[in-house]
Amino acid sequence: MDDRNLDPRMTETRRPMDAHQTLLSRLVKETTSKIVLLVLDGVGDLRTAEQPQTALEAANLPNFDALAKASSLGRLVPVATGITPGSGPGHLALFGYDPALPENDIGRGVLEALGLGLSIGPQDVAARGNFATADADGLLTDRRAGRITTSECERLSGRLRQGLAGQDLLGLDVEVHAGEGHRFVLLLRGNGLDASIADTDPQVTGKAPLTPRAKHPEAAQTADKVAHLVSIMEAILADEPKANRVLLRGFSKPPSLPSWGDLYKLRCGAFAGYPLYRGVADACGMEVVPCGKRFADLLDVVEQRFDDFDFFFLHVKQTDAAGEDGDLATKVAVLEEVDADLHRLLALGPDVLAVTGDHSTPAPMAAHSWHPVPLLLQATHCFVDDCDAFDESQATRGTLGTLPARDLVGLMLAHADRLKKFGA
């Protein structure tokens, strides 16, 4: 059958897809329908003795309530029962990849680099850097250099670039890119680089930064080059009052994820205000569209670009940030902010709208958690269940049931009429 023939580009240049993706991919058909996935980062919350209502329950969400009455509800389990995902695995799962497979692992360095919009080749190595402060004995006194400003970080990064120009870097081609605050990205290009380098951040003050160390013998040469590079960087920064050291973490090469465009024949736009989420979307082959940070800012750009894509990934970060702070009131306020502008999204008339989170960030825990995440799915042929609000307990008895997050892609494609019948 024709629909069993995979695009030859995929099998040639990318690793084989897993069985789940293969099945969806071979059934995909192209239509003009539009799918919107609105991720409220960390939206899932808890009822405990001290906090008797979740954020979704405590918030006044008249527009979500109305939507829920015309939608299907359910819950997503991000990675596996009991597993608390980081943002990378949480989003990979929402995008249909199995984050527990080693080949789907996106290293922290790569995530940060992608988030800054850097172009990383398949053989390049990226690391996340911190500017830090050491005393006269070389012992760390501040692992974040007093949380310097972003503009100060840009000055320091520029100084490193200037200082490194013309130096003998043992064949390394090095880029230093300022991030937010004390953070930067180190991008390494060259022949035969191996990313298996241990972090140089000792994680505590009072110790010297660790020497770059190979995790296995094949990475020894790369580790030596990085050690040489770090010594040059520290010489350049020696007279800085705060930022006289660099700490490197998450050395990694980009994973070769099968791209959404190839898998599902969709033009995908990612609308996210923060680097990490842009990075994951980019790694999945979505076009990262520049936009601001709040829900209204995302909508401004989505409205302009609605003709340009079939699939829209919208990422609202502030729910997670409030949850991480243990700040229920702010989490509630963010949800009410999204609710107030929800009409703008609905006015665009997406054929499928899915609203969920990449994981729970319950305010009582002030951290990511393993608890299932509520899911709302609105489409012409969704089963209108008995739920009349978008919250955890209604979602528990919704018609979609409790599913692995990886199943969401199939649900969205099906409701968008983008999957052919399986078999005769």
Add this chain to the structure above:
Amino acid sequence: MDDRNLDPRMTETRRPMDAHQTLLSRLVKETTSKIVLLVLDGVGDLRTAEQPQTALEAANLPNFDALAKASSLGRLVPVATGITPGSGPGHLALFGYDPALPENDIGRGVLEALGLGLSIGPQDVAARGNFATADADGLLTDRRAGRITTSECERLSGRLRQGLAGQDLLGLDVEVHAGEGHRFVLLLRGNGLDASIADTDPQVTGKAPLTPRAKHPEAAQTADKVAHLVSIMEAILADEPKANRVLLRGFSKPPSLPSWGDLYKLRCGAFAGYPLYRGVADACGMEVVPCGKRFADLLDVVEQRFDDFDFFFLHVKQTDAAGEDGDLATKVAVLEEVDADLHRLLALGPDVLAVTGDHSTPAPMAAHSWHPVPLLLQATHCFVDDCDAFDESQATRGTLGTLPARDLVGLMLAHADRLKKFGA
């Protein structure tokens, strides 16, 4: 990352873990939290036309009701939908092993031997024995020798040991250990033993015991040795009025299960009054703590040893025994007995308390069944759902949903703050 490096002892001396165990194991962190798993054997029951209430519904359980109001409820499927587990697979699943994998199979002989506290090497073979009665023609008249007493069984076992001493057993090193009633354990040591020997119990009276038979050619030599051994044993017992035959079942070698201590970095104590459950816990690497048979007896020992372990497996057998007898009233009474002493368990202040069964034993069936088993989970960060009693129908709409029993380990570890975040 360091947390991806598995303990080398595991990979060297034990078979590789499955992907589920590997993921949990690599995320495990050590904390001081304590986890209690209370297994009410066969607790799940049925509502039928003849029995309109399950045992949990019919019982008066004020303490479980109060606990349920502050807990998460859900259901566990022991092995797979429609599969009725024996006690071994039921417990293996609760302990996070996939009982459907052949390498996780614990033979009946090994279970019985472990339950008696015998030490079995990886190449030893254990079988469960019955003393039985045959008539002058060698045909069985009673497969349990008139259900002789345990002390009579001890006398007979001693007689066998004495009689076997000094005999030519073709290189077999043989141990006979009395069990309860008519049961004993036969433990065989020697070079190149193969456990693929068919049962010698014909399962009906009026037939002679079966000759030990190899299930495949590689076991032929072992079968010959066992046949020789049985003939000697029957000669020794020839003048016994009742116990003049032995029936052997469940020839098996111990599985090499990855141990809980290695997998999850927990000091595990097993508190079970009956041999089989001690045996399974021992096979999973838990320390079997001597204790009595009723819930109050278990608590006496748990209270004494609460500082010595991080994980406590408590096994209450009487729910299952009543279910097997089709005796709803007794099953209800056992549940009320547990409820009355529940405060003693709660007073110890476990960080995580999980209450469930290894399978259902519905009184209307008077047997194990495949029906999902209710689960109650109490912890600081459990989602307090809308359930206000611990029973099957409330559990059906609990926030934990219906999960494979193997997922319980991840839930308990997560709620005990013993799992690191997965990825950045």
